[in-house]
Amino acid sequence: MDSLRLVIVTGKGGVGRSAVAAALALRSVRAGRRTLAISMTESGGLGEHLGVETLGPNPHEIRSGLSALQVERPAALDEYLRLQVGIPKFARLGPLASAFDALASAAPGIREIVTMGKVLYEVRRGDTWDLVVADGPPIGQIGSHLRAPRTVSDLVPTGRIRDQAAWMADILADPARSALVLVTLAEELPALETAEAMIWLQNSKLITTKGVITNRVLEPLGVPVSTGPSKGAVHEAALLHHGLVEEQTKWLKQTPDGPRLPYLFGATGPAEVAERLADLLESL
Amino acid sequence: MTRAILVTGAGGVGKTTLSAAIAVRAARSGKRTLALTVDPARRLADALGVGTLGAVPTANAQLELLWGAMLDAEHSWDAVARRHADPEVAERLVSSEFFRVAARHFPASQSYAAAERMADHLESGEWDVVVVDTPPAAGGIEFFTAPAETRDLVGGRLIRWITGGPLPGRRSLFRIAGRPALRMASAVLGSDLLERVAEFLFDLRTTHDSVSRRAAAIERHFRQASTLVVTTADPAPLREAERFFRELPKVASRPELVVFNRSLPDFWTTAPAPADTPPVLAENLRRWSSEATRQAAHRGEFAAHHKTVVATVPWQPESPTSLHALDELFTRAEGLDVLGF
Numbered sequence: 284m285d286s287l288r289l290v291i292v293t294g295k296g297g298v299g300r301s302a303v304a305a306a307l308a309l310r311s312v313r314a315g316r317r318t319l320a321i322s323m324t325e326s327g328g329l330g331e332h333l334g335v336e337t338l339g340p341n342p343h344e345i346r347s348g349l350s351a352l353q354v355e356r357p358a359a360l361d362e363y364l365r366l367q368v369g370i371p372k373f374a375r376l377g378p379l380a381s382a383f384d385a386l387a388s389a390a391p392g393i394r395e396i397v398t399m400g401k402v403l404y405e406v407r408r409g410d411t412w413d414l415v416v417a418d419g420p421p422i423g424q425i426g427s428h429l430r431a432p433r434t435v436s437d438l439v440p441t442g443r444i445r446d447q448a449a450w451m452a453d454i455l456a457d458p459a460r461s462a463l464v465l466v467t468l469a470e471e472l473p474a475l476e477t478a479e480a481m482i483w484l485q486n487s488k489l490i491t492t493k494g495v496i497t498n499r500v501l502e503p504l505g506v507p508v509s510t511g512p513s514k515g516a517v518h519e520a521a522l523l524h525h526g527l528v529e530e531q532t533k534w535l536k537q538t539p540d541g542p543r544l545p546y547l548f549g550a551t552g553p554a555e556v557a558e559r560l561a562d563l564l565e566s567l
Numbered sequence: 568m569t570r571a572i573l574v575t576g577a578g579g580v581g582k583t584t585l586s587a588a589i590a591v592r593a594a595r596s597g598k599r600t601l602a603l604t605v606d607p608a609r610r611l612a613d614a615l616g617v618g619t620l621g622a623v624p625t626a627n628a629q630l631e632l633l634w635g636a637m638l639d640a641e642h643s644w645d646a647v648a649r650r651h652a653d654p655e656v657a658e659r660l661v662s663s664e665f666f667r668v669a670a671r672h673f674p675a676s677q678s679y680a681a682a683e684r685m686a687d688h689l690e691s692g693e694w695d696v697v698v699v700d701t702p703p704a705a706g707g708i709e710f711f712t713a714p715a716e717t718r719d720l721v722g723g724r725l726i727r728w729i730t731g732g733p734l735p736g737r738r739s740l741f742r743i744a745g746r747p748a749l750r751m752a753s754a755v756l757g758s759d760l761l762e763r764v765a766e767f768l769f770d771l772r773t774t775h776d777s778v779s780r781r782a783a784a785i786e787r788h789f790r791q792a793s794t795l796v797v798t799t800a801d802p803a804p805l806r807e808a809e810r811f812f813r814e815l816p817k818v819a820s821r822p823e824l825v826v827f828n829r830s831l832p833d834f835w836t837t838a839p840a841p842a843d844t845p846p847v848l849a850e851n852l853r854r855w856s857s858e859a860t861r862q863a864a865h866r867g868e869f870a871a872h873h874k875t876v877v878a879t880v881p882w883q884p885e886s887p888t889s890l891h892a893l894d895e896l897f898t899r900a901e902g903l904d905v906l907g908f
Binding site: 473505512515521527549 | 577580803810
């Protein structure tokens with residue numbers, strides 16, 4: 284991933300998207316890259332996985348080489364209008380921001396382009412970050428986000444917003460600079476949704492999918508359940524583990540090749556989870 | 568009166584399965600039951616007998632009194648427009664590019680469409696119990712705020728802003744050129760986008776009175792319903808569950824209980840492995856018991872913090888795919904008896 288400037292992480296809700304995004308950011312910092320972690324949703328868990336309680340709308344240094352922020356719509360919208368669309372400083376933003384809000388409830392791509400715009404703006408500030416890791420929207424919303432620059436171009440035949448959309452689409456589509464990472468589980472719904480998303484992503488050519496990470500994979504016990512006691516907690520835990528492995532094996536067959544992260548037993552908190560996943564990703 | 572049971576929670580925690588299990592149990596106890604589900608996994612849909620269905624309830628072939636239907640939101644949104652607008656306007660609405668987008672994109676629109684369907688079923692008089700597997704869109708809480716947000720969208724708050732005053736009677740009064748802020752917005756957005764959106768919003772505005780009445784009725788249903796919050800003991804779903812307890816009382820009833828799915832037995836936390844246990848299996852218990860301990864701690868914290876009743880559903884390797892397995896899940900759960908089935 285050395286030349287990459289942007290990694291967007293997505294996946295179905297509850298698969299550990301934020302934990303993996305945090306782990307990828309930690310791995311990048313450990314490799315000596317100046318890294319920015321961005322939460323693209325306001326209710327995400329990226330902050331706690333990075334060991335901070337809250338994230339603000341501006342890059343905040345968490346530790347040497349690692350900064351983080353959370354895209355907040357009002358702040359991102361102001362910044363989008365000022366820095367990207369080029370609304371002069373003296374102009375009052377209020378009315379324009381309201382126009383945007385009105386549009387965002389009906390017109391496609393407007394809401395998403397503000398969020399994507401913040402992420403891509405940070406990527407374009409070439410001298411500041413070596414890598415931006417974005418904890419992206421859930422997989423069901425990733426399409427509308429990736430498509431946003433194109434959607435807006437189609438909707439708005441002329442104007443400054445259209446010009447902005449062009450460079451955004453370029454960065455996303457450049458395989459040397461941008462990649463998407465999917466996180467999934469070896470379970471029915473995530474597996475099916477990931478397979479569907481893979482096809483769509485491949486056809487859309489909006490961004491290169493770098494890999495699919497399967498999270499919380501259990502190792503087979505290696506001995507039959509019957510070698511232990513025939514009842515009690517040992518027996519029940521072995522049965523559960525065995526049954527879960529069997530179920531996972533079924534879905535792993537339908538999961539694209541890629542890194543597999545183990546189920547982390549006894550992790551005490553989100554920050555520990557991310558550190559442990561980063562260790563594992565380093566060794567893969 | 569029809570009793571509504573709303574099953575909420577983050578995506579992926581087993582909400583759909585639990586709603587199905589509750590519906591099966593309700594039907595078994597002699598209630599005419601409708602299971603409304605959003606997006607069931609194929610095998611569960613088959614078990615409920617809704618594999619090939621749309622919005623119309625279909626009887627389950629194996630269990631009398633159990634019916635199933637899908638909440639097909641994208642389709643329902645068309646029905647919403649046709650119900651609340653004049654035929655001519657409705658036609659213009661459903662064929663508008665912005666309407667397609669609003670339907671797919673305005674976060675509350677799918678939820679609102681689903682909520683209208685729910686209300687229709689609750690008012691039909693055909694059911695004793697309607698179990699609703701709430702749509703997971705953007706956290707699930709949107710299902711409950713959707714009536715208010717939809718009222719807002721069609722109620723002309725946006726149009727009032729765009730037109731800069733009380734709602735004009737005729738769309739011809741709408742002039743971008745007359746307002747500096749709009750001129751700037753229009754310059755930035757290019758072309759006539761703002762105008763086209765405004766046209767769309769004008770059409771939508773005509774549905775306001777009708778939508779308002781319906782939204783108020785839906786909100787009454789929400790307040791009278793029993794609400795369950797489903798979660799697992801993992802951080803992301805727990806954050807969602809917290810949000811339901813914090814925010815639901817503002818728009819609906821307070822959740823009656825929180826259901827922890829994928830629960831491990833409490834006794835695993837202290838059960839020792841017998842001396843002659845193979846080391847691999849003893850180690851396996853040790854790891855799972857550390858999970859059981861973590862889960863118990865989360866359940867305890869949640870119950871204390873929100874002063875709520877907790878139910879648990881045991882962790883099963885395979886999700887149930889038959890009526891029998893769904894009923895079994897209800898039986899093996901602890902604490903669901905407060906529902907009274």
